[in-house]
Amino acid sequence: MKRTIKKQVWMNKAEAQDLQKKAKKACMTEARLIRMLLEGYNPPVAPDDRFYDAMDEMRKASERLEGFAKATASDAEREKYHNAACELLRIQNELEKKFLLPRESDFKWQ
Missing domain, CATH: 1.10.1220 (Arc Repressor Mutant)
Structure with a gap:
């Protein structure tokens, strides 16, 4: 606009x-x-570098889990690693929403 x-x-x-x-x-x-x-x-107040470092570590852990999922021969193990990676990404998304996105104010203009 x-x-x-x-x-x-x-x-x-x-x-x-x-x-x-x-x-x-x-x-x-x-x-x-x-x-x-x-x-x-x-x-929101921007988080310090520790937050972004933690988010990066979570992303790397999720990528490692996906790598394990691809490397395993068992379908059950592959699904287990894939589900764990997806859960880690879901948690990361929730944390980013909580700490990075603005929140609607309770105050309403008339």
Whole structure:
């Protein structure tokens, strides 16, 4: 969507610093943060590198399980490894939703 309307807002120094800090914590621009709040969402605070490292390790573990599934001769073992890999990816997706996606706010504009 093309944005063609400009809004100018006056703030004091503390307000401007607060907006800048909150946008940085959410890993988004100040304008995006304001639009998200207007849309009724609370942006999450971006997790630190440990979160992304853990997500990468989960992905690698899932890939190893899929490799085991392909290497095994037994259909039952293959299915067991494949199901474990799928479960690990499902957990990873749930964690990403919980920690990375904005949540709808309880506050409703009238």
